[in-house]
Amino acid sequence: MGLNIIVLAKQVPDTRNVGKDAMKADGTVNRAALPAIFNPEDLNALEQALRLKDKYTGTTVTILTMGPGRAADIIREGLYRGADKGYLLTDRAFAGSDTLATSYAISRAILKLEKADIIIAGRQAIDGDTAQVGPQVAEKLGMPQITYAEEIISADKGKVVVKRRLERGVETVESPLPVVVTVNSSAPACRPRNAKLLMKYKHAKTITESQNASEDYINLTNDRPFLNIPEMSVNDIDADPKWLGLSGSPTKVKKIENIVFQAKEAKQLTAADDEINELMKELIANHTIG
Amino acid sequence: MNNVFVICEIDEGKVVDVSLELLTKGRTLANELKCKLEAVALGHKIDGIEKELYQYGADVVHVGDDERLDPYTTLPHTAVITGLFEEEKPQIALLGATTFGRDLGPRVSSALQSGLTADCTSLEIGDHEDKKAGKTYKDLLYQIRPAFGGNIVATIINPDCRPQMATVREGVMKKEIYDKHHKGKLNKLDVNKYFKPEDLVVKVVERHMEKSKVNIKNSSIIVSGGYGMGSKENFDMLYELADVIGAEVGASRAAVDAGFAEHERQVGQTGVTVRPKLYIACGISGQIQHVAGMEDSSMIIAINNDPNAPINRIADYVITGDVAEIVPKMIKYYKQNTK
Ligand SMILES: Cc1cc2nc3c(=O)[nH]c(=O)nc-3n(C[C@H](O)[C@H](O)[C@H](O)COP(=O)(O)OP(=O)(O)OC[C@H]3O[C@@H](n4cnc5c(N)ncnc54)[C@H](O)[C@@H]3O)c2cc1C
Numbered sequence: 297m298g299l300n301i302i303v304l305a306k307q308v309p310d311t312r313n314v315g316k317d318a319m320k321a322d323g324t325v326n327r328a329a330l331p332a333i334f335n336p337e338d339l340n341a342l343e344q345a346l347r348l349k350d351k352y353t354g355t356t357v358t359i360l361t362m363g364p365g366r367a368a369d370i371i372r373e374g375l376y377r378g379a380d381k382g383y384l385l386t387d388r389a390f391a392g393s394d395t396l397a398t399s400y401a402i403s404r405a406i407l408k409l410e411k412a413d414i415i416i417a418g419r420q421a422i423d424g425d426t427a428q429v430g431p432q433v434a435e436k437l438g439m440p441q442i443t444y445a446e447e448i449i450s451a452d453k454g455k456v457v458v459k460r461r462l463e464r465g466v467e468t469v470e471s472p473l474p475v476v477v478t479v480n481s482s483a484p485a486c487r488p489r490n491a492k493l494l495m496k497y498k499h500a501k502t503i504t505e506s507q508n509a510s511e512d513y514i515n516l517t518n519d520r521p522f523l524n525i526p527e528m529s530v531n532d533i534d535a536d537p538k539w540l541g542l543s544g545s546p547t548k549v550k551k552i553e554n555i556v557f558q559a560k561e562a563k564q565l566t567a568a569d570d571e572i573n574e575l576m577k578e579l580i581a582n583h584t585i586g
Numbered sequence: 587m588n589n590v591f592v593i594c595e596i597d598e599g600k601v602v603d604v605s606l607e608l609l610t611k612g613r614t615l616a617n618e619l620k621c622k623l624e625a626v627a628l629g630h631k632i633d634g635i636e637k638e639l640y641q642y643g644a645d646v647v648h649v650g651d652d653e654r655l656d657p658y659t660t661l662p663h664t665a666v667i668t669g670l671f672e673e674e675k676p677q678i679a680l681l682g683a684t685t686f687g688r689d690l691g692p693r694v695s696s697a698l699q700s701g702l703t704a705d706c707t708s709l710e711i712g713d714h715e716d717k718k719a720g721k722t723y724k725d726l727l728y729q730i731r732p733a734f735g736g737n738i739v740a741t742i743i744n745p746d747c748r749p750q751m752a753t754v755r756e757g758v759m760k761k762e763i764y765d766k767h768h769k770g771k772l773n774k775l776d777v778n779k780y781f782k783p784e785d786l787v788v789k790v791v792e793r794h795m796e797k798s799k800v801n802i803k804n805s806s807i808i809v810s811g812g813y814g815m816g817s818k819e820n821f822d823m824l825y826e827l828a829d830v831i832g833a834e835v836g837a838s839r840a841a842v843d844a845g846f847a848e849h850e851r852q853v854g855q856t857g858v859t860v861r862p863k864l865y866i867a868c869g870i871s872g873q874i875q876h877v878a879g880m881e882d883s884s885m886i887i888a889i890n891n892d893p894n895a896p897i898n899r900i901a902d903y904v905i906t907g908d909v910a911e912i913v914p915k916m917i918k919y920y921k922q923n924t925k
Contacts, residue, residue, distance in 0.1 A: 399696060425856050426704040428692035431660070435696035440788050441660055443689045457791070462685045465795035469659070471788040546701030546747035550714060552733065552740050562888075562898065567907030569915060575887075575903065576919040584864050584885060585807060585831045586924055 298354025299451055300410055301345045304402060304417035304433070305338035305359050305374060307367040332366065334373050337418025339486035341479040344448050345416050346378045346487065352452065356380045358409065362390060362402055368502045371525050375497040376489040381522070383409065384502055387529040389540050395424075397544035399432035404533040406437065414451060415476045419444060430478035440471045443478045502527050589622040589646075590615050591676040591749065593667060594639065595686045596629040596656075604682030604756035606642050611709060611759040612680055613643030618711050619725055621677070622646060626670065628663055628777075630656035636772050643764030650775040654786060657793060661785040662777075663690050668697045669780035676749040678727050680709075683753035691753050700747040703729035705855055706754050707739075707878050714743055721745075727752065732855050732874045739874065757803055757859035800850040802834040806863045810836035810853055810880070813844060814869020814890065815909060821846035823913045824868060830920055836860065836880075838870045854879035869909045872897025889913070 309330035342359070349355040359374040359382035361367050371382030385405045393401065406412060415437075420427035427443070434441035446461040449468070456475055460467045461482050499516065502525045506513060517523045530537065538544060565571045580586045590612045594605040609625060616623040625644040627635050629651065636647035648670060654662050667690070671679065679694075681687035683705050695702035708730040714723040726743045727750040733740035744750040802808055809828045815821040821841065828835045837847035839854060853860055855875040865883035870876060872888070872895055880886070881900055888901035889912050898904045905912055 394701065395692070396696060396699070396701060424704075426692075426702075427688045428695070428702060428704060431689060431692035432696035435664075435693050441689070441693065442788070443660075444685050460685075462795070464797065465793065467657070467790055467794075468792040469788055469790050546699070546744050547703055547729075547742050548745060550728065550741040550743045552738055562901050562904045565903060565905045567905065567912050567915070569919075572905075572912060572915040573919040573922075575905075576916060577923050579864070580920070580923055585833075585920070 298352050298356065299348060299413045301348060301355060301357045302406060302409060302412045302415045303338070303342050303345045303357060303359050303374065303379065304415065304429070305342065305361050305370050306335045306418075306421050307332045307361065307363050307370045308335045308421050308423045309333075310422075332369070334370055335418055335421045335423075337420060337422075337479060337481050338370075339418070340481055340483040341416045341418045341477075342374060342377060342379065343484055343486040344445070344477070344479050345414075348414070348448060348451055349378065358382065360385065360402065360405060360409070362386070362398065362405075365502065365504050368505060368525055372497060372500055373489075375500060376494045377487055378490060378493065381526075383526050383528055385528045385533070389530045389537060392542035392545065393540065394545035394547045395426055395428040396432055396546060397540055397542075399429050399436055400539045400544060401533065401535060402429070403433050403436035404535045405528055406433070408528065408533055411474075413473045414448075414456065415439070415474070416448075417476070417478050419478045419480050427478070430476055434476035437474075437476070439474050439476050441476045441478070442469055442471055445477045445479045446483045448477060497523070499523055500525055587675055588677045588748075589624050589674070590619065591624050591626060591671075591674070591679045592644075593679060593681045593687070593690065594625050594627045595682055595684060596627060596632060596635070599629070599632060599635075601627065601635065601638055602682065602684070602756075603761060604684060604687075604754070606638075607756070607759040607761040608680045608682065608754060609639065609642035609644060610762045610764065611754070612678075613764050615678060615709065615711060615727070616643075616645075619677070624648065624674070624676070626650075626667065628652075628655045628666055630654075636770065640768050640770040641763050641766055642761070643768060645770045646773055647770055648773045648775055650777045652777045654781070655777065657790045658686055658690075659788045659790060660689055660693055661788060662781060664693045664697060665780045665782065665785045666775065666777050667694050670775065671698060671749060679749040679751045681751070681753050683755040687753045691751060695751050698747075698749070700749055700751060701742075701744040702751040702753070703731060703742045703744075704753050706731045706752045707758055707855065709752060709754070714745060716745065726750070732878050755855070755859060757861075800834070800848070802836050802851060802853070802860060803858050805834035805860075807831060807833035807866075808836045808853070808860055808862045808864070808880075808883075809833045809866045809868065810838065810870060811841050811846060811868045811909075812838035812870030812876075813840035813846075814871070815841060815846055816869070818846050820910055823910075823917075827866075827913055827917050830917055833864075833866075836865075838876050841870075867897050867901070868913060870897055871895050872900070 362385040447459040449457040622645040624646040710728040729742040836853040887903040
C-alpha cells in the first residue's frame with residue numbers, strides 16, 4: 297500500500313522583481329502587478345513527496361494550492377514534474393487572509409480530500425517569510441508537525457523518520473502518521489519537468505479556465521478526465537465564513553510607510569588609486585581598521 | 587493577569603540571547619502598560635534558571651522541568667504554553683524568531699486562535715481607532731516589520747484576539763540587565779496536568795549540534811557582499827579583504843540565494859542584525875530588508891557602480907565604481923600602509 301501525500305504549494309510574487317505598485321492602499325499585496333512563480337521551498341517539498349512516490353509504489357501525490365485563478369499554473373507545474381493531481385482552492389471570501397485564516401481554509405480543504413498520510417509544505421513563502429502556515433495547519437488538523445525538514449528518510453509502518461536542519465546542526469525525529477512536514481531550501485532541488493508529463497498535462501485546465509473553451513476541448517476532456525483541475529470554493533469545504541478572509545484574520549495592517557532614509561553627508565570617492573589609498577590611510581590612522 | 591510574557595528558549599541548560607533581549611524589550615513594554623513581565627522556561631534540569639531571568643526584569647518566572655521537555659519537541663511545549671496561557675491570559679507574548687520560536691509560535695497561535703507577526707524589527711505600544719466599527723482600542727502592541735517589496739514598513743496590530751504574539755530575530759533588540767537585585771516570584775509548573783498522551787508521540791532519535799563557525803554578530807568589522815559581486819569567484823575576494831583587515835564576511839540575501847555565501851552570513855531582516863564599528867557593503871543595493879540588519883553600524887562604506895544605489899543614502903563613504911577593481915585596491919593599499 298502506497299502513501300497518500302498532499303503537497304501544499306503557493307504561487308508567490310517574485311520578490312526579486314518588486315516594483316512601486318506592489319502594495320495596495322489597504323495594505324494587501326497587489327499580486328496582479330507582479331510576476332508569479334512557484335514558491336521555491338514548495339518545490340523542495342514537492343521533490344520530497346516525489347521521492348516517497350518513487351520509493352513506495354502506489355503512492356499518490358496531490359497538490360493543493362490556495363489562490364486566485366491563475367494559481368492553477370502551480371498545479372500544472374506540479375503535474376509536469378510528477379504529481380498525480382491537484383486542487384485549486386479559490387474564492388473571493390479568502391481575500392485578505394492572514395496566516396491563521398489561510399491555515400483554517402487549507403485545513404478545511406484537506407479534510408475534504410482523501411485522507412492524507414503526510415502533508416508536505418515548504419517551510420515558508422518568499423512573499424512573507426513567516427513560516428507559519430505549516431504549523432498552523434498541523435494544529436488545526438490535530439496532527440504532529442516536523443518543521444525545517446531536509447530529508448524525509450522513510451515513511452512506512454505507520455511512521456516517518458525525518459532529518460531536520462536547525463541553526464547549529466541536524467536532528468533526526470520520528471513521528472507517527474499522519475503528520476505535517478515543512479521542508480527547507482537546503483533539501484534537494486526539485487526535479488525538472490518531464491517531457492511526457494508536459495505533453496500529457498499541457499491542456500489541463502480548471503473549470504473556470506475552460507469556460508470559454510472550444511467544443512474540441514470539451515470533447516478532449518471527456519476522453520481525458522485527468523485534464524480537469526478541480527476547484528474548491530468556500531461552499532465545498534464546510535468552512536465557517538467568520539474564520540475566513542479579513543474577518544478570520546486576527547492581525548490587521550494598521551499602516552504602511554515608505555521609508556525615506558535620512559541622507560547623510562557622505563564622502564564621495566571613485567575607484568582611482570590615490571583615492572582608495574587615501575581612504576585606507578585614513579581608516580588606519582583613526583583606528584577604524586588595523 | 588493580562589501581563590507581558592516572554593517564552594524563553596533554553597539551549598543546553600542556558601537561556602539563549604534572543605530570549606534575554608526580549609525580556610529587556612518586554613520590561614519596557616510592561617512598564618509602559620503598567621503590568622508585570624513574566625517569563626516561561628521549559629526544559630529539563632534547569633534548576634535555578636529563574637535567577638538570570640529576574641535580573642533581566644521578569645517579575646514572575648514559570649518553570650516547567652521535565653525530561654519530556656528536553657530536547658525540544660513541538661507538542662509537549664505547545665500543551666504547556668497553551669494551557670498556561672489559557673489560565674494566565676497574557677496580553678502580549680514574545681518569542682525569538684529562531685527554529686524554536688518559529689516552530690512553537692505558530693502552533694500556539696493556531697491553538698489559541700490569536701494572531702502572530704513574524705520577524706518584527708520594532709515593538710511599540712499605541713492606540714487604534716477603527717472608524718468603521720466606531721471603536722477605539724487602547725494600548726495595543728504595534729508589531730512593526732519591513733513588509734513585502736521595497737521601501738515599505740508595515741505596522742501590524744491584533745485588536746481583538748489575545749495574546750498579541752510576535753517573534754523577533756536575535757540581535758534586533760538590545761539585551762540589558764534590568765537590575766541585578768530584582769527579585770521575582772517562581773512558579774513551578776506541574777506539567778503533567780497539561781500533557782495529553784498524544785502530545786508525546788514525536789521522538790528525537792539523534793542530534794548533532796555544533797558551535798556555529800561563523801560569528802558575524804560579534805565582529806567589529808564586516809565586509810559584506812551582494813549580488814553585485816557577480817560570481818562566487820569574485821565574492822571570494824571579500825574573504826581576502828576580511829582576512830587582511832581582521833573582519834568577518836557578511837552577505838545580502840541575493841548573494842546567499844545565488845550561492846555566493848552560506849546562509850549563516852546573511853545580514854538583514856531574515857538574517858542577522860549587526861552593529862559593527864565598520865560595515866563595508868560591496869555590490870549591495872540596500873533594500874530595506876538588508877538595511878534593517880546593518881543600519882546601526884557606526885561607519886558604513888558603500889561600494890557600488892550605481893551612484894544612485896539606495897545604500898548610498900546611509901553611507902559615510904560612497905565609492906562609485908566596480909567592486910572587482912576596488913576591493914583588490916583596498917587590499918593592496920591596506921598592506922602598503924601597514925608595512
Ligand atoms: C520577506 C523578505 C525578507 C528579506 N530579508 C532579507 C535579508 O534578511 N537580507 C537581505 O539582504 N535581503 C533580504 N531580502 C531581500 C531584499 O529585498 C533584496 O532583494 C536583497 O537585499 C538584494 O540583495 P543585493 O543588494 O545583493 O542585490 P541587488 O538588489 O541585485 O543589488 C546588487 C547591487 O550591486 C550593484 N552592482 C552590480 N554590479 C556591480 C559591480 N560590478 N560593482 C559594484 N556594484 C555592482 C548594483 O548596482 C546593485 O545596487 C528580503 C526580502 C523579502 C521579501
